[in-house]
Amino acid sequence: MAPEPPTGPTKKKKDSGISGKRILWTVAALVALIIVNVIKDPSFLSIGINHGALNGPLIDVLRNSAPFLLIAVGMTLVVSTAGIDLSVGAVMAVGGAVAMQFLSGAGEGLGSAILAIGLSLVVCAAVGAFNGAWVSLVGLQPFITTLIMMLAGRGIAKVITDGQNVAATNSYVDRMATGAILGIPTAWIFASLLVVLIYVLTRRTALGTQIESVGLNREAARMAGIRPKAILFSVYVISGVLAGAAGLFAVGNVMRVEPTATGLTYEMDAILAVVIGGTSLLGGKFSLSGAYLGALIISLLEETIVWLGIPNAATPAFKAMIVILVCVLQSDLMHKVFARRKRAENGGGKTEKSAAQSTKEALA
Known part of the structure; x- marks a missing residue:
């Protein structure tokens, strides 16, 4: 007899509740960052119009978020299978290199643009397939492969x-x-549409459930009729394609590719966006909406660092502090602390506990 699915209705309900709370904290962090910038300079929220396109700090955040959105969603799918993709930044460089090298000889024209984009995505899909083949067929560890x-x-x-x-x-x-449609950055529109497409693919079909099942228990998923190797291969191909698209947006901003610099450290930003979005690095349930918000936070952090005049040397420390704070607020420990305090308040004086007592019990 086949074993029971790795998650039952009760567990699923609990996980959904935790995911919702984590997204709330992610939204709170996004709002808090905006408030910090407004305190520094009230004009941060100002939005103007220049040549029919909206401009302003928040518009810049949306425009610059396109690469982060794409690699964060791809990384989310990989992480949900209990894997990791450390190659997304390099794949961005590959995608940008293919497009720029092709266009340097092809020049202007819609046909040239379509061919460059198509060729770039095909090459990046092949790179993702390479990763997926080693992980799914050979069984090499995702960390080593990528x-x-x-x-x-x-x-x-x-x-x-x-x-x-x-x-x-x-x-x-x-x-x-760099363009705009009805004043809204084209890059953000295209990236958001791709995210919606991935959402429909994973949440309106059985693919999302299969991905989560493989991440929770690969053997149980196999015995339930799911093909783990096919799922693993697929998520790495998707991650490669999305990284290639992110590379196109990154080089398209300046119409120039630097093989050693394009996409550099973006893999870390993708992982941070996934964690901030509430998806566990241990695999299983994932949240694309959380990853989307996490990517916006990373993009806003980049803008905040410039807007606040933080020195380049202190940039990594500043980003690390913000990310750690968000992750702590999302942690199970904090959820237990707040839950115990709420029960204590509802129970009256006999059950009332201090924050220190609640923390001690949560740690136990």
């Missing part, structure tokens, strides 16, 4: 560009990254 590709990807990008920084000109790719 770490190798993180190093090799930069080399591939250098080979494509002959080790040079490559610039190109194409108005269609440029408008995709």
Whole structure:
């Protein structure tokens, strides 16, 4: 007899509640960052119109969030299978290198833009397939596999560009990254549409449940009729394609690719966005909406660092403090503390406990 599914109705309900609370904290962190910027300069919320396009700090956050949104969603799917993809930054460089190298010879034209984008996504899908094959078919650890590709990807990008920084000109790719539709940044619109597409693919079909099942218990998922190898292979391909799209937006902002710098440290930002969004690195249930908000927080952090005039040397520490604070607020420990305090308040004087007592019991 096949074993029972790894999660029952009760567990699912509990997990959903925790996920909802974590998203609330993520929203609170997003609002808090905006408030900090407003306190520093009230004009942070100002939005103007220039040549038919909206502009302002918040609009810049949306425009610059496109790469973060895409790699965060791809990373979320991989992490939910109890894996990791450390190669997304390098894949961004590969995608950008393919597009810029092609356009440097093809020049202007819609056809050239479509071919460059298509070729870039195909190559990045192949890189994702390489990762997926080693993880799913060979059984190599995701950390090792993608770490190798993180190093090799930069080399591939250098080979494509002959080790040079490559610039190109194409108005269609440029408008995709820097233009606006009805005043709203095109990059954010396209990235959001891709996120919605992934959401529909995972939440309106059985794929999302299968991904979560593989992350929770791979053997139980196999015995329930799910093909774990196919699921693992698929999520790495999706992550590769989304990283390639993120690379297109990143290089499209300047129409120039730097193989050694494009996408650098973005893999860490993707992991941070996933964690901030409430998805556990141990695998299982995932939240695309949480990852979306987490990516916006990372983008807002980048803008906040510039807006507050924080020195470059202190940037990593500032970002680390914000991320740690959000993760602590989302932790099970804090949920237990607040839950115990609420029960104590509802129970009257006999059951009332101090915050210190609640913390001690939660730790126990």
